[in-house]
Amino acid sequence: MKPDRLTASNTAGRADTASTAMGAVFESSPNPYVLLTPDLRIVAVNRAYEEVTGANRIDIVGQPLFAAFDSGPSSDAPENVRQVRASLEKARDTRKRDHLALVRFSIERTMPDGSLGFVERVWSATHTPLLNAAGEVELLLQHTTDVTDLSPAIRSDEPTTALDAIVGGSVLRRAQSVQEDNRRLEGERNRLVEMFMQAPGFVAILSGPDHRFQMHNDAYGQLIGHRDIAGKPVRDALPELAGQGYFDLLDSVFATGEPYEGRESAADLQRTPEGMLETVYLNFIYQPIRDGSGAVVGIFVQGHDVTANVQAAQRQKLMIDELNHRVKNTLATVQSIAIQTARSNTDPAGFAETFQSRLMSLSHTHNLLTQSHWEGADLRAILEHETEAYGPTRVSLIGPPVALEPAVVLSLGMIFHELATNAAKYGALHTPDGRVLIDWALADQRAPKLRLTWREIGGPKVTIPDRRGFGSRLIERNIRHDLAGEIDLVYAPEGLIAELTIPLDRTAA
Structure with a gap:
């Protein structure tokens, strides 16, 4: 038998002997x-x-x-x-x-x-x-x-x-x-x-100058992604807090014995394993824990996650600011419509009819945005809104879904209203057999652009107008100035053709 096997055999024999002896003692x-x-x-x-x-x-x-x-x-x-x-x-x-x-x-x-x-x-x-x-x-x-x-x-x-x-x-x-x-x-x-574990707010007990976790409740565990932090110093347990000021606050409370209260304090935390940092907002207090002699030996942490409240307040402020901006823009648009309509209509009755029609178009677009809580609207919905009075057989819509921002929706609503009104007065929708063909597509995926063609057929013969009316000026101003796009109006004999190109990424524009 080899020496290692002999040693193993002896060891096993001693173990069996020890086990037998223990059984006898028991x-x-x-x-x-x-x-x-x-x-x-x-x-x-x-x-x-x-x-x-x-x-x-x-x-x-x-x-x-x-x-x-x-x-x-x-x-x-x-x-x-x-x-x-x-x-x-x-x-x-x-x-x-x-x-x-x-x-x-x-x-x-x-x-x-x-x-x-x-x-x-x-x-x-x-x-x-x-x-x-x-x-x-x-x-x-x-x-x-x-x-x-x-x-x-x-x-x-x-x-x-x-x-x-x-x-x-x-x-x-x-x-x-x-x-x-x-x-x-x-x-x-x-x-x-x-009671500690079931407290609705997050609670933790830290001990020593390195702030080791002695206890924490379920709410605290949920806040930090249920990590294993028991017995660990806070700098090791929550390393992502480095540079955010919280370690310094804990050190100060431990050294001075003065409590610290934070209100709606932002903290970037890793709330899922290997996940990205998430910003949370916290109301909390660091309360020193003292021993019998009055010396600080730890810190009691208690607070609430108020992220939802802070984000709701931020959204509300953003909405109020956006509402103020939209109201000002709407009033400016109404004022421009009134002035330009008055210049183009010397007859009060004609002015009232045209002005009311344009205001109703603006109102319809607002209603469309209200349905989506002003988060935007789809291009097809805008076109259907502005052409539904002429029936589905007179207007053909072909193109993919395109989600548009509120500002783009308002401008396109006015543009399509002017094109539809012009077609009803002078173009394809003025005769029973006339039709409007509208098709669109998305181009350039890196900086997406909307390309749309409005084509009228079957209407009266078209001639180039002697002067540009308010409708044409409104269309060109909205396309070039408000939407940073381009438009080409072609007065072909068989019908008007309007080709629009609009960048959808406004930041890139």
């Missing part, structure tokens, strides 16, 4: 022991446990702990089960040993007359979690001790002296008092922790 120990799975099912018991409980391992191994024993007629039965279960679960969940000072359990015994009956006993228990190499709880070891003899009030089968009664009763009462106090404090602590 079995022969005078202390009662029971091994439990994490779900509190009995794995093994030793001889002392069988003797003290009167149980047979064949009957109870593999059984749930609380199903294997009848707690007897004691009025404390539901409570004693709760106490033992709570202690075992605490040891399992915290992975730390837990002590149960006193608990009452009745044990089935053979009575003096030979019958079976229950005898109430007082027990003290220690529950120890046994961890595997990964640090997980593999088994729970319960060590129980019968302490009934410390209480002569319970021990009724032997004579007692007055001193026995005083000493035993005093020890028992003191142990019971300490256990009740511990249970009360544990209950209060659990309620406080539950």
Whole structure:
């Protein structure tokens, strides 16, 4: 056999020997022991446990702990089960040993007359979690001790002296008092922790000058993307906050002991793993935590995510500013329409009719934008709005969906209104057989442009006008000045042709 195999064999042999020895110690120990799975099912018991409980391992191994024993007629039965279960679960969940000072359990015994009956006993228990190499709880070891003899009030089968009664009763009462106090404090602590975790605002407790996370609630976890930050310094836990001023504020509060309150403070946080930084707005306070001598030992962080409120206020301000701008532009447009219409119509009746028609077109376009909350409109919807009075068979619309910004919608609405009005008065829509063909397409994907052709056919013969009217001037002004585009008006004999080119990326224009 090679040396390494021999060494491995010897090591394995020693391990088996050690395991056998441990099993022998477990079995022969005078202390009662029971091994439990994490779900509190009995794995093994030793001889002392069988003797003290009167149980047979064949009957109870593999059984749930609380199903294997009848707690007897004691009025404390539901409570004693709760106490033992709570202690075992605490040891399992915290992975730390837990002590149960006193608990009452009745044990089935053979009575003096030979019958079976229950005898109430007082027990003290220690529950120890046994961890595997990964640090997980593999088994729970319960060590129980019968302490009934410390209480002569319970021990009724032997004579007692007055001193026995005083000493035993005093020890028992003191142990019971300490256990009740511990249970009360544990209950209060659990309620406080539950309130802490369920607080609607984000809460965290930082300790030390490097501000290590001791506790944080669910709201704080949600704010930072549920990262594992327990025990980490804030600079390691939230590195993206570097340079945003928050680390300096924490250092200042720890050094001076003066609290700091932030209102609608912007913070760029990584809220999803490997995600982009997101800007959130926070109302928060950094409150120093002091020890018994008054020295600052940590910082209590509490606050609320007010991002939705801040963004709503920003949108509202933007909308108000935009509304003011639109109202001014609309009034200027109305004023221009009135002045130019008056110049072109010396007859008051003709002025009123033309002016009202143009105002109604402007109103229709506003209604179209209102339906989309002034986020824009589609090109086809604008064309349908301005030509629907002439029927679907007289106007042909061919082209892809094109989403337009509000400013572009208003200008195109006026342009198409003028073209449709001109066609109805002098062009293709003036005769029963005339038609208007409108087609459009998008060009140049890097700097998208809208190319649209308005073509009239089947109407009266067209001649080049002697002078440019207000409609032509309005169209050219809107295209070139308001939309930074180009237009070519061709007065072909068979019908007017208008070719428009408009950049859709206004920033590029």
